[in-house]
Amino acid sequence: MLNKKNKTYYICVFFFCLFVLFLYGPTFTIVLLSFQGPDGGLTFPLNGVSTYWFKELWRGGSVVDIGSAFERSMILGVIVMVLTVILSVSAGLAFRKKFWGSDTLFFATVASLIVPSIVLSLGVALQFRLLDDFTKWLGTTFDINYINESFQTTLGMFTSGLGAQLTWTLPFGLLIMFAVFNRFDKSYEEAARDLGATPWKTFKEVVFPLIAPSIIGIALFGFTLSYDELARSSQVMGAGNTLPLELRGLTTTVTTPVIYALGTVTTFVSFSVIGISIACYIWLKRKRG
Amino acid sequence: MKFLKLKPSVGLLSIPYSLIFVFFFFIPLALTFIISFWDYNEYSIIPDFIFENYSYIFKDCFNFQKDMCVTFKTYLSTFIFCFITWFFTLIIGFFVAYFLAFYVNSVTWQIALFLLCTIPFWTSNVIRMISWIPLLGRNGLVNDFLLSTGIIDAPQEWLLYSGFSIVLAFVHLYTLFMIVPIFNSMMRIDKSIIEAAYDNGANGLQILWNVIIPLCKPGIVIGSIFVITVVMGDFITIGIMGGQQIPSIGKIIYVEMSYLQLPAAAANAVILLALTLLIIWIMTKMIDIRKEL
Numbered sequence: 001m002l003n004k005k006n007k008t009y010y011i012c013v014f015f016f017c018l019f020v021l022f023l024y025g026p027t028f029t030i031v032l033l034s035f036q037g038p039d040g041g042l043t044f045p046l047n048g049v050s051t052y053w054f055k056e057l058w059r060g061g062s063v064v065d066i067g068s069a070f071e072r073s074m075i076l077g078v079i080v081m082v083l084t085v086i087l088s089v090s091a092g093l094a095f096r097k098k099f100w101g102s103d104t105l106f107f108a109t110v111a112s113l114i115v116p117s118i119v120l121s122l123g124v125a126l127q128f129r130l131l132d133d134f135t136k137w138l139g140t141t142f143d144i145n146y147i148n149e150s151f152q153t154t155l156g157m158f159t160s161g162l163g164a165q166l167t168w169t170l171p172f173g174l175l176i177m178f179a180v181f182n183r184f185d186k187s188y189e190e191a192a193r194d195l196g197a198t199p200w201k202t203f204k205e206v207v208f209p210l211i212a213p214s215i216i217g218i219a220l221f222g223f224t225l226s227y228d229e230l231a232r233s234s235q236v237m238g239a240g241n242t243l244p245l246e247l248r249g250l251t252t253t254v255t256t257p258v259i260y261a262l263g264t265v266t267t268f269v270s271f272s273v274i275g276i277s278i279a280c281y282i283w284l285k286r287k288r289g
Numbered sequence: 290m291k292f293l294k295l296k297p298s299v300g301l302l303s304i305p306y307s308l309i310f311v312f313f314f315f316i317p318l319a320l321t322f323i324i325s326f327w328d329y330n331e332y333s334i335i336p337d338f339i340f341e342n343y344s345y346i347f348k349d350c351f352n353f354q355k356d357m358c359v360t361f362k363t364y365l366s367t368f369i370f371c372f373i374t375w376f377f378t379l380i381i382g383f384f385v386a387y388f389l390a391f392y393v394n395s396v397t398w399q400i401a402l403f404l405l406c407t408i409p410f411w412t413s414n415v416i417r418m419i420s421w422i423p424l425l426g427r428n429g430l431v432n433d434f435l436l437s438t439g440i441i442d443a444p445q446e447w448l449l450y451s452g453f454s455i456v457l458a459f460v461h462l463y464t465l466f467m468i469v470p471i472f473n474s475m476m477r478i479d480k481s482i483i484e485a486a487y488d489n490g491a492n493g494l495q496i497l498w499n500v501i502i503p504l505c506k507p508g509i510v511i512g513s514i515f516v517i518t519v520v521m522g523d524f525i526t527i528g529i530m531g532g533q534q535i536p537s538i539g540k541i542i543y544v545e546m547s548y549l550q551l552p553a554a555a556a557n558a559v560i561l562l563a564l565t566l567l568i569i570w571i572m573t574k575m576i577d578i579r580k581e582l
Contacts (some may be wrong), residue, residue: 263419
């Protein structure tokens, strides 16, 4: 019936191919256009082939300091990734049993995914603004020199920026953990416990190896979602912008293929991370047998 | 059993996760609500309890002699984007999921093709938006193609920086939000139910309409929630793909923030959030999300 290679099947295959073309086609065009010669513009036809625009990007050109934005995004991405893995795995373990506040926390997790990002970004920005005012008030009231002389703001990439991004990456992590534990065979764990293993040892020797491939998945979400995050970060990064924020600014100012070159580079970074993650996932799955 | 009570509860492991949500989710949203009643001037926000921020948003909105007010116009335009995007992501997402779930036989292929659809989600949205420029621009591929075939005799301006390009980008970016939950629902359908329908003489279309779609309802609802909420709160896609000319609620909040009119922005945020939650509440009445994971 459904599996028969009938007419519908071929229509579906054709439709799916179109969809994949729709997904990847545009990105492919900017990769192509980023390798243009120095006379190239924003649209086809290709004017020669060179790596001119990448050199231009590397040199800094007329563009803002892309190098340090890239570095900031990478560092933040790694921190978000590590925290997402640790926090969502531990919360995932907790959620296997009902605990005080578990329903509220679950609600917050889902709500965080669907709350408009600009609202959350605004809220976090407001919170840190009030925190600033409070700190300054402390400084003047109690005459704390350090605050009066050098305090500027609590808003920053590794305070408000990090927190705002975690509200976006953690729900993905926890939902993956739910999916993992819903299909988890508890008998291995019980066997370990019956053999006298402590809870920590049970986790380390039995549970962790079983969920390790999924943890790679969480890490992948943690890094890539942070590395590309824009809406939630838009109000809370303080002085230093991340790469997507710079990129968004460039869309209105840059009129040369240098922006395509940048697009090619970030897409390449994303694809490398995805490739490495998938390879690790397959490797871990194979190792387990 | 006494020793069990001495063991620290596993529930404690959720504390770090909870703290993040207290500090970066609950408190910020509560503050937004509180500050929406505050006063402000050019330099600072002033604790108060006033309704001016709200009444300003709805200024002239209930005066039906005049044209529709800015707020209503903006929401109307956002709702239209929501609806069109929802429609296309649902149709495309459903058929992609349908293909993956029912026509791809090997699990390996299923995973590989599913990944193929997911990978773009892990790349930059901004890049995926600007990658439409060489295709849709004045001298873009689409215009070139249409000109050379003689279908049109002047470059079409509505292809880029328009409502069309905004919807296109939304569909491009967010169809995955439909595919994943619908695919998930489809994979749970017991194949024998379909066999049974087939044996009872149902044709392909009848199976699709009377068996598969009803069983996919939870997936469809979850996907719809994601797509609708993401479009409701958007300001980046509408900004970039609309050439910064088309209004959105997110954009209003963004602009008010840049002028430090924070209580005004907060009031807009509260209304946006309330509307979004209302839509979700209506939709979740239909299903239990937790069972679907």
